[in-house]
Amino acid sequence: MLDKVQKKEDLEEYAVVLDYLPTGRSYSAKSEPIVQLVGENKFTLLEAVPKTNEIKIGERVYIGKGERDKIAIIKGRLNYNELSEGARNELVIAVYGIIKSNEARFVEVFNSASPLNIRMHALELLPGIGKRHLSAILEAREDKKFESFEDITKRVSLLQDPIKLLADRVIEELKGDSRFYMLTRPAAAPHQRF
DSSP: OOOOOOOGGSOEEEEEEEEEEEOOOOOOOSSOOOEEETTTTTTOEEEEEEEESOOOTOOEEOOOOOSSSSSEEEEOOOOOGGSSSHHHHHHHHHHHHHHHTTTHHHHHHHOOOOOOSSSSBGGGGGTTTOOHHHHHHHHHHSOOOSSHHHHHHHTTTOOHHHHHHHHHHHHHHTTOOOOOOSOOOOOOOTOOOO
């Protein structure tokens, strides 16, 4: 069960549909339609019951506390291994899209990330960021804060695609293999209730 003292900023208001299973999971005793979702705020993996069958993969849906138009109930959190094969494939596209559409929020990761300990900086958690990239990023942001993903790639010449770096990190964290969680909530235990 989720902590009752969960911070408001950790709650998901909107999510992206990863998969629609009209008859539910194959091993489920109850045959009801379900959707698998990824939240836009903390990339929480969720399973929900839709109100309608007019739901599309990749669609952004409201899942907050107010009146929902397409989602009836949130059944609970999922871990990466509980996602359907289709949901896993769609997850990469959805995460990339969420990061791209919330540019200011994710550019701030590059502007405000700090050391985790005396040996490692939070930016080194991003796949492909080593000491050389880290040094270039820190030097560039010291001169002036980054304003966009394009600004990052212009000013840090070795860095190819900051959106992809962030998306790869999110997927790694969602798989539950990570020691540190900088962009997501720690993975859910199997069948954890939302």
